[in-house]
Amino acid sequence: xxxxxxxxxxxxxxxxxxxxxxxxxxxxxxxxxxxxxxxxxxxxxxxxxxxxxxxxxxxxxxxxxxxxxxxxxxxxxxxxxxxxxxxxxxxxxxxxxxxxxxxxxxxxxxxxxxxxxxxxxxxxxxxxxxxxxxxxxxxxxxxxxxxxxxxxxxxxxxxxxxxxxxxxxxxxxxxxxxxxxxxxxxxxxxxxxxxxxxxxxxxxxxxxxxxxxxxxxxxxxxxxxxxxxxxxxxxxxxxxxxxxxxxxxxxxxxxxxxxxxxxxxxxxxxxxxxxxxxx
Amino acid sequence: xxxxxxxxxxxxxxxxxxxxxxxxxxxxxxxxxxxxxxxxxxxxxxxxxxxxxxxxxxxxxxxxxxxxxxxxxxxxxxxxxxxxxxxxxxxxxxxxxxxxxxxxxxxxxxxxxxxxxxxxxxxxxxxxxxxxxxxxxxxxxxxxxxxxxxxxxxxxxxxxxxxxxxxxxxxxxxxxxxxxxxxxxxxxxxxxxxxxxxxxxxxxxxxxxxxxxxxxx
Numbered sequence: 001x002x003x004x005x006x007x008x009x010x011x012x013x014x015x016x017x018x019x020x021x022x023x024x025x026x027x028x029x030x031x032x033x034x035x036x037x038x039x040x041x042x043x044x045x046x047x048x049x050x051x052x053x054x055x056x057x058x059x060x061x062x063x064x065x066x067x068x069x070x071x072x073x074x075x076x077x078x079x080x081x082x083x084x085x086x087x088x089x090x091x092x093x094x095x096x097x098x099x100x101x102x103x104x105x106x107x108x109x110x111x112x113x114x115x116x117x118x119x120x121x122x123x124x125x126x127x128x129x130x131x132x133x134x135x136x137x138x139x140x141x142x143x144x145x146x147x148x149x150x151x152x153x154x155x156x157x158x159x160x161x162x163x164x165x166x167x168x169x170x171x172x173x174x175x176x177x178x179x180x181x182x183x184x185x186x187x188x189x190x191x192x193x194x195x196x197x198x199x200x201x202x203x204x205x206x207x208x209x210x211x212x213x214x215x216x217x218x219x220x221x222x223x224x225x226x227x228x229x230x231x232x233x234x235x236x237x238x239x240x241x242x243x244x245x246x247x248x249x250x251x252x253x254x255x256x257x258x259x260x261x262x263x264x265x266x267x268x269x270x271x272x273x274x275x276x277x278x279x
Numbered sequence: 280x281x282x283x284x285x286x287x288x289x290x291x292x293x294x295x296x297x298x299x300x301x302x303x304x305x306x307x308x309x310x311x312x313x314x315x316x317x318x319x320x321x322x323x324x325x326x327x328x329x330x331x332x333x334x335x336x337x338x339x340x341x342x343x344x345x346x347x348x349x350x351x352x353x354x355x356x357x358x359x360x361x362x363x364x365x366x367x368x369x370x371x372x373x374x375x376x377x378x379x380x381x382x383x384x385x386x387x388x389x390x391x392x393x394x395x396x397x398x399x400x401x402x403x404x405x406x407x408x409x410x411x412x413x414x415x416x417x418x419x420x421x422x423x424x425x426x427x428x429x430x431x432x433x434x435x436x437x438x439x440x441x442x443x444x445x446x447x448x449x450x451x452x453x454x455x456x457x458x459x460x461x462x463x464x465x466x467x468x469x470x471x472x473x474x475x476x477x478x479x480x481x482x483x484x485x486x487x488x489x490x491x492x493x494x495x496x
Contacts, residue, residue, distance in 0.1 A: 058397075078365060079398045084438050130311075132328070132337060138436055138443075139365055167311050170358045172326065172337040175312030215312035215335070256310045256339045 018103070041193040044244055047251050049160070051168040052259035059169025061255075063161040067197040068151025073161035075169040078139030087136035089128055092144040093119040093158060099150045101198070119155055126159045126179065126211035126221035132172040141171055152197040153181035155223070159211045160252055167256055175213040176252055177220055180244040182208045182237050184228055192228075192237040194244045208237055212245035308356060309336035315354055324355025364391045366400060366433045366443055371452070374402055374445065376427045382406050384423045386431070388443065401442040404431060408446035409485055421471075421483035422447075428456040430487050453487035 045066030054060035057074035145158040159179030183196040183204035206226025315334045326338040340358035374386035388400040407414045431445035447453045459475035467486040
C-alpha cells in the first residue's frame with residue numbers, strides 16, 4: 001500500500017497529554033478547597049500599576065494583580081475621524097495566546113473573538129463616562145488592552161489599566177475609572193468575595209465587575225450575572241465592590257504621579273544634553 | 280521591567296505640598312479628578328472643569344495659577360511635553376496644499392497656531408473662500424498650487440462628508456511659501472503675484488501680507 005505523505009502519523013503507542021494535565025489540575029483544586037483557610041472576602045490582592053512604559057504609544061499602563069493577572073494597555077490621542085459630532089472612543093481587548101491555563105479549545109475560534117468583542121464593548125462602556133469626549137470633536141481616541149496572564153478579575157484590571165493609559169496619553173478626563181471584580185461561590189449561604197483568583201472565578205455561581213469614578217463617586221459600568229441570591233445580596237455586593245474600588249484608587253493615582261515625574265526628569269535631562277552639545 | 284514599588288520620601292513630600300501656589304509650576308501635579316479649589320477662589324482655565332461649585336483637574340500634569348490684577352486668578356493644568364490640540368473654529372492654521380481642483384483646494388493641516396500637530400488633519404478651501412472680494416471670479420489654479428504652504432483660518436468643523444473648512448479671505452491669510460516651476464522658493468511682489476529669483480518668471484498666487492513685525496528694512 002502506498003504511504004500517505006499528507007498526514008503526520010505519530011508513533012503506534014501514544015497517550016494523550018491531557019491524561020497527566022487533568023490530574024495535576026484536580027490535585028491543586030482539591031488541595032485548595034479542602035485544606036486552605038477560607039480567605040477573607042474583603043481582602044484586596046496586592047496591586048501593582050505603572051504608567052508610561054511604552055515608547056510606541058502616546059500613553060501606556062501596566063497593571064498586575066496579586067493573583068497573577070497581568071494587563072498591558074496602550075492609548076493613542078486624538079486622530080482625525082470622518083464622523084461629525086463629539087469624539088469617539090475605540091476600545092480593543094485581546095487575550096494573549098498564552099494567557100489562560102491549559103489548552104485553548106480551538107485557537108482562533110469564533111467564540112474567542114466573540115468574548116474579546118464583548119470585553120471591548122464592556123471596556124468602552126466603562127471608560128466613556130470618564131473621558132471628556134466633547135473636547136475632541138471629530139476625533140478618534142484609541143485604547144488597546146492586552147491580557148498577558150489571566151489570574152481572575154481580568155476585565156476589572158483592564159478597566160483600570162485603560163484609564164491609566166488614557167490619562168498618561170494626556171487625554172482630558174473627568175476622573176480615573178477603577179475596576180473591581182467580585183464573585184460568589186456556589187455554596188448555599190456563601191458571601192461575595194472581592195477580586196477572585198482564577199479557580200474561584202471558574203467555580204463561581206455569580207460574577208460581577210464594577211467600574212467606578214472615585215472622585216466623582218459615579219459608577220460607570222456594572223456587568224455580571226449568575227445565581228446570586230436575593231436582591232439585597234446583590235446590593236451588598238455592589239457596596240463591597242465600590243469599597244474595593246475606593247481602596248485601589250490611591251495606588252493608581254500614585255503611579256500616574258510617578259510617571260509624570262519620570263517624564264519631567266527625562267525631558268530635563270534631554271534639554272540639558274541638547275544645551276551641552278550645542279554650547 | 281517594572282520592579283517592586285518603593286515609595287520615595289521626596290515624592291510623598293512633594294505631593295503633600297503640591298497644592299495651589301501662585302505663579303509657580305510644581306512637578307508631580309494633579310491627576311484627573313482631583314479637586315483643586317472652589318469656583319469662588321479662582322476661575323477654571325485649560326485642563327480643568329467645574330462641577331458642583333468646585334474646580335477639578337482633568338489632566339495629569341503641572342498646576343499653574345496666574346493672578347491678574349483685578350480679576351480672579353486663573354487655575355489651569357498644563358502638560359508641557361505634548362499638548363493635544365485640535366483645530367477650533369476661528370483658529371489660524373498652517374497647512375500644505377496637496378491637490379487642487381477647479382472648485383476647491385485640498386490641504387493637510389500641519390500646525391495650529393505655532394504648535395505642530397502629531398497627526399495631520401485634512402482640510403478644504405473652497406473657491407469662494409479664497410478671496411474676500413470678487414469671490415466668483417477666482418481661479419483656484421491662479422491662487423494655490425500643490426505643495427504651497429498656506430496660512431488659513433478654520434471656519435467650520437465640517438459635516439459628515441467634508442473635512443475641516445478653511446478660508447483665506449483676509450489680507451494676512453494666503454500663500455506664505457511657494458516654489459516655482461524651477462523648484463526655487465519664490466519672492467512675493469504683490470498680493471497676487473510671486474516671482475522666481477532664478478528665472479524671473481512671475482506666477483499667480485493669493486499671497487499673504489507679511490506682518491509689519493516680520494519685515495526687515
